[in-house]
Amino acid sequence: MPAAPEPEILAAFEAAKGFMPPHEGLALYAAAVEAGRLGLPLLEVGTYCGRSTILLADAARRAGVTALTVDHHRGSEEQQPGWDYHDPATVDPEIGLMDTLPTFRRTLHRAGLEDHVVALVGRSPQVAAVWNTPVGLVFVDGGHTDEHASADYEGWAPHLAEGGLLAIHDVFPDPRDEFTGQAPYRVYLRALASGAFTEVSATDSLRVLRRTGAGI
Numbered sequence: 001m002p003a004a005p006e007p008e009i010l011a012a013f014e015a016a017k018g019f020m021p022p023h024e025g026l027a028l029y030a031a032a033v034e035a036g037r038l039g040l041p042l043l044e045v046g047t048y049c050g051r052s053t054i055l056l057a058d059a060a061r062r063a064g065v066t067a068l069t070v071d072h073h074r075g076s077e078e079q080q081p082g083w084d085y086h087d088p089a090t091v092d093p094e095i096g097l098m099d100t101l102p103t104f105r106r107t108l109h110r111a112g113l114e115d116h117v118v119a120l121v122g123r124s125p126q127v128a129a130v131w132n133t134p135v136g137l138v139f140v141d142g143g144h145t146d147e148h149a150s151a152d153y154e155g156w157a158p159h160l161a162e163g164g165l166l167a168i169h170d171v172f173p174d175p176r177d178e179f180t181g182q183a184p185y186r187v188y189l190r191a192l193a194s195g196a197f198t199e200v201s202a203t204d205s206l207r208v209l210r211r212t213g214a215g216i
Helices: 007-015 022-036 051-063 101-111 123-128 146-161 175-193
Strands: 042-045 067-071 117-121 137-139 161-170 199-202 206-211
Touching: 007 022, 007 051, 007 101, 007 161, 022 042, 022 051, 022 137, 022 161, 042 051, 042 146, 051 067, 051 101, 051 117, 051 137, 051 161, 067 123, 101 117, 123 146, 137 146, 146 161, 146 175, 161 175, 175 199, 175 206
Parallel strands: 042 067, 042 137, 067 117, 137 161
Antiparallel strands: 161 206, 199 206
């Protein structure tokens, strides 16, 4: 039976601002718990306000490792003003730009998980370029353009240890989902075609793959 979070953790996840539905969150949590057995950090690309970070942080606490989450906190393309996923409450009134970092910190504080997370504030490719530690999980949930989704994969998949898990969110095969899910879908196909990854599970738009070979 897959590992599941305690009710208070699931409640904190459901109360947090974000877009991941609970059933996909449960699948992510199970993957994170499994990956935690490698004794390596669990890494997320795309923090937003910390909804999924809660699950990774609790899985990390359970395994005695650290959850890492990477984001510039200025919002991805579809979260900017004029787009469907824009939330005016995340805009810094002083500079007029999105800043989800304060909301993220409050989310972790309310969940009692601050001590189990390291927030890496910056653009994913820049952080990945100076990162040298292997990780047990890479969860790709950042920008949804080909440029950003590919950069997240190319930057972080090389750091994924043998047997580690690659989770990709918003994988939508339907071409009508061009903006929200086709770039993650193409990354998913690329990972499978590389021969370095084997699919473990599919839960709606969440795909989990295991590193079973070298390369990306």
